[in-house]
Amino acid sequence: MRALGNALGRHLGLTLAVLLFLLFYGVYNLFHPKGFTTAVLIQNTNESFALVMAAMAQTVPVLAGGLDLSVGAVMTMVNCLASYLLAGSPAAMLGGVLVCLAAGALAGFLNGCVVVYGRLQPIVATLATGAVYLGVALWLRPTPGGAVDQDLAWALTNDLSELADTYGWLDGETAWFQAIAWLPVPLLLMILVVLLVWLPFRETVTGRTVYAVGSSEPAAFMSGLAIDRARLAAFTLAGFLAGIGGLYLAIQTSSGNADVPQAGAYTLNSIAAVVIGGTSLLGGSGGAAGSLVGALVIRAISFNFRIFDVPPLVQPLFEGIVLLAAVSLGAGRVFRVKNRLQLMT
Amino acid sequence: VLGLSTVLAALPAAAKPKVVQGPGYLPACFKPWSEQTKFFQWEAKPGPYRIALVNGFVGNTWRIQMIQTAKAFAEQPGIKDKIKEFKVISTGTDAAAQLGAIEDFINQGFDAIVTIAVSPEGFDRVIRLADRNDVVIVPFDNVLDTDAVMQVNEDQLEMGRMSARFLLKELGDKKSGKILEVRGLPGNSVDRDRHLGFREVMGKEAPGFEIVEIVGNWDDGTAQKATADALAVHNHFDAVFTQGGSTGTVRAFLDAGHPMVPMAGEAENGFRKLIAQYKDKGLKGFSYGQSPGLAAISMKAAIAALEGNKMPQLVSVPIPYADYTTLEDGKNYWSNLSDNFFTPNEFPPCDVNITAVEIMGKTSENVK
């Protein structure tokens, strides 16, 4: 069926990413003494969560045709903020969570404003705002620290049964619960974010407009779409997702840390993840689900260093080469294209 | 905390190390931090052991030297036969990745994990898991703000204090003037502690001095630029306390033609070379050092703990230092070798006898 071939061709990037992930992660689990167990899954998902969020955040502005170099900074800022707000009564903590998410969204919204109303290029605009957000983070946490409710931290970084135990919910025996008790909370959260945030957004008119703007701005305008609103929405959502990442980072490390290099690393890795996940940096095609896989690929690469005996001082080189190879996979296109003009983007 | 206890209630009895009375094992090597320091004791485990070293950032000489030392130590007779498997990985400056790696090694059933923390916070989860699985975690160098694990470090506060005392000694009866303080990486606990120690003594014993602070990031280039700027504006300093990137600071003084003054700094070979070279011109230098050998000591501590010995919760490794009077080429610095490596590496009381030269001086063979 032609449509099927089309669908596959359209998601070629994503397909490749999934295969890569299955390869790296499969090998890792095969050779891991406790491979394919909940313990390993919990650890892996915990480790990947923040990067996954950063990658999904990066995806939205990229789809609209612009990079967001402040993703890591927003994440770090929210992380530092959260390290003050995630303690005390359940109500207080809930409030804290909401404040953190709002802060992330606000930061993203400000990015959007600078881009839309300031008419600055997203790359430079977010390069600058990113520095500002890092400044705020450093102001919030000149040195690492903070207190996060221990139960919360423990419960959210384990599987569902631990979650239930910790808060004494439906004393874990219930049959249906047993079926899903092994699910790691972070994995569940990733899935929820995709199902409750990304997919719905993509199906709204605004989300559709994000794609349209990235694909062809003039066409979007001619069709009477609300371009500015879409851009604002894209950056706001990016901030929101980065915020979730920062929030989880705080829960996971039960502290806030305004680590500038770490922020930079997350931003750059998020871009790599987006590309590996099959989203075009030119905008218009791809999706956050792909970036999720892309992020997992990046993580899965380094997982393997813990299994195989790669000399420690060779690891960085190895990592670099694999990354370079992974992002170069898309290059196959070059040899298929029959009209050289199409290579000129 | 309160929450913690409720969780632990929910857990299968976590096998925390017993808190016991001293004295500890091999006190010459594992010196308790203070009188208050408590002692830990784990169930003795039969060896040989599987040990992992989880490093963070790798892109600087100190870390590379540290990794080399650890690997050499693992091969050392008397240690080699106690180690079944020794794995080293670097996670980069990413807390999530480092915590993940540690947890992964716990899952893999390693017996001990020595690590340089990316952040002094956030290890609660892995510590808890380690306790549940009888795994000994030993943070060193960048240690944690907790007393729930055994840690190995030199006293960063003391480094600041020593430096202050040395400078005051050299300044003699001069009780006022300007002192330049070149700080390290902002937000890092080591930077914080060395700074506090320095200020503590200066504040107490010589409040008359104006202290000018600049940020050097422990990076020679950055320190050199920042120092040059400070010199151009302040024209004269009576003494300098610098935290790494020390050679950069001296270079800036040379470039500016500023007379050499008493200077306390890190233990880079380059800095000691310069002291030796300019001590007669007034570079009364003091060089304290964070030794990459800490890795080896931490490994030894981990093994000792696994063997069921009593271990201090916080092991204080004496600060190796030298000053312009005690420098000796080929002994505590090497004029024919690279500036970048860190001179103090061995620590005989722990029979960590791998010298910096053996590590950083040897050429090509084993690129591991």
Next chain:
Amino acid sequence: MTRTPKLAADDRPILIASLFVLVILALGSGYTLLTQGSLAFLTPTYLLQQLQVAAFLGIVAAGMMLVILLGHIDLSVPWTLAAGAMMATAVGGPLALPVGVGVGLFVGLLNGLGVAYLRVPSMIFTLGMNAVLRGLMVMHTGGFAPQTHATELMAWLATGRLLGLPMALLVWMLLSALMVLLLQRTVFGRYVYAIGNREAASYLSGVPTRAVLVGAFVLCGGCAALAGVLLAGYSTKAYQGMGDPYLLPSIAAVVIGGTHILGGRGRYAGTVVGTVLITLLSSVLSVMQMAEAGRQVIYGLVIIVMLLAYGRTQKLQA
């Protein structure tokens, strides 16, 4: 219409940035006047010293500008710089300089091939290249106990003086002269702007677009490595991570200089001014003992305010 309006459009950023440089000096002087009772920032010593330090960033930015003019970017600059320096010192002797710069040119070649022939987005390809270089340098230092001492020549080029001017500054000036010649006078320069404006149109006009792309990346790598060699001379040694403080500042310098991040527009003079601005700003903040948080915020705001001041309404789509 005559040239003037178009020129004004491109000169505006340069003028504004220059004014801002004066503002920074004024504020700094105000500070020193209050605290030291001196006008240290206005002394020739200080200004020359700033220009000397600016030279390193300026050389990196020059290469970065070429790549940005093409609508690309080079994120491998930090470790290209470090690799150049470390290789130079490792080889030592008369070969140090050529080898160091050669490393940069070679890295640039690889970047160029990846971007121009494989068509991998430069943002990503150079990022990977940076990681690879870091890996190589880590192995290098760990495995081969390399010599890291800068040669006499390197030291002289970085810290020496000629007619009272720092050599580094002279090197930068020489390079700048070449850059101006390259961009204004040569076919290559004209092609760079053409491709930056519209690669398809340039290609159909018979411009060897791929060769130009590769060439630009090669030059960018060469500049980064040259800066590394000089920097090693400045601190008399090469060391890991010496390039890290140069990535974002070099991009910022180019952008503040009025070069369009999507390529095709921008004048070299702007990049020079942008470099001076960034260098002075960080120096003044350092002297003011401004906390890290404050610095970050100020950097960010400066970039935004400057760009808004240029009031360039650009098409948002690449």
Next chain:
Amino acid sequence: MTRTEAGGPVPPAPAPLLELRGIAKRYGGVRALEGVDFTCRPGSIHAILGENGAGKSTLIKIMAGVVQPDEGEIRLEGERVRFAGPAAASRAGIVAIFQELSLVPDLSVADNIALADPPRRFGLIDRRAQRQRARAVLARLGCEDIDPGMRIKDLPLSRRQMVEIAKALALKPRLLILDEATSALTAADVERVFRLLRELRREGLALLYISHRMHEIAALADTCSVFRNGRHVATFPQGSRSGREIVRLMIGRDITQVYPPKPERPQPVPPCLEVEGLGWEGRLNDLTFRVGRGEIVGLGGLDGQGQRELMLALFGVLRGLSGTIRLEGRELALTGPAQAKSPACGMALVPEDRKTEGLLLPMTVRDNLSLAALPRLSRAGVVDRDRENEAVAAMIRRLRIKLGDPADPVATLSGGNQQKVVLGKWLMTGPRLILLSDPTRGIDVGTKQEIYALMRELADQGAAILFYSTDYDELIGCCDRVLILYDGRIVRVLEGAAITEQNIVASALNLGEVAA
């Protein structure tokens, strides 16, 4: 009130749907529209005629809210309105299909058809409903073959244009405007569209139809309005004027001797380009033809039948060609334009879309003119400023390019002068084989004449010219021979007297001998 000229009163008509009064629009110095009154009524198809740049598109962009008029008012059923943007206009029932396609390439057909306001459930887009809607509209256009799930970028140009029309229909317009919306359609599609339009007319829609094809207008329109450089010159019932009269209205004078005379030349001319069995990706099929020195060979046929690909193939842009190309006897395997333009080959290509493929709009006229010839204007890679300026000045004089200063951005030039710059850029390289892809598009009649003359002059100097045009009048006037392409094949070769409107149209629509 619409002005009507003596001769045939306007038939009693229903109340106007949309009225424009005293509309004026300027772009910088250019008067796009000036004091235009215009009315369109439900249940009629109203054709707009005019030279390129007469203001047709601008008028429509104003109706559809894409641009705002500088003066004048718009009344919708008597109510004064002001459309903030295309969205507002389409809410009011005014929908336009523009010259430049307004489809989003990365989205599916269904997505595009429902782009503006898709069917929603709980605020989310209802894909099934959207798909059904798309199917329905496409069916109405007789395009069941288009899969709503396909991405636009995977569709051929003609299909896209049908989707464009479907998209407009889906908005349930009261006034539907088609601006040269059929330029790329196949004969069958054109018929379908016409049937549809007539049907819509019966349903009482008001329709505006813009086309440069007289026969289409004759076949379709009830009323015609003629525009000339921004002014509305006349409105009259279709059929009440002869073609000649209409042309006079459009151009303001009779076209006397627009085209330079075609010289009689001894047959056969020495060959310059010989193509045998050229094929590419099924878009070019087994093309065989030759162009002699001093010959102007036309490429005819509907838009998008492979003419563009042929040009690109000859210029070395396309990969994976089959067949052979011989230039001046030597067989060619070009690696790209750089080689094609080299003195060894001496080719030049004036591409279809001057704004994206021909020019670097923000760069100066000088830079644009000298771009292709730079190697020969420089020594050791350094541009010789003096030689460059001389050459540029000479070219500006030769082509009579109107500009302020060679250092102005080329974007500030008029469409016609922009096109002259593209031509000039290539003349600077002294080409021996010139490929012209619709070089007179969007260019006023005066400039056109200059270009025709220039082409003939070059031919007489021995250049071989391959000339693609969508305007068959040009082909008739300029070409020694005309190749008609259909679906990437040469369906007919017309020579000398056989080059007639009927023949071209007939073979272009691939109707065999039937006249249009």
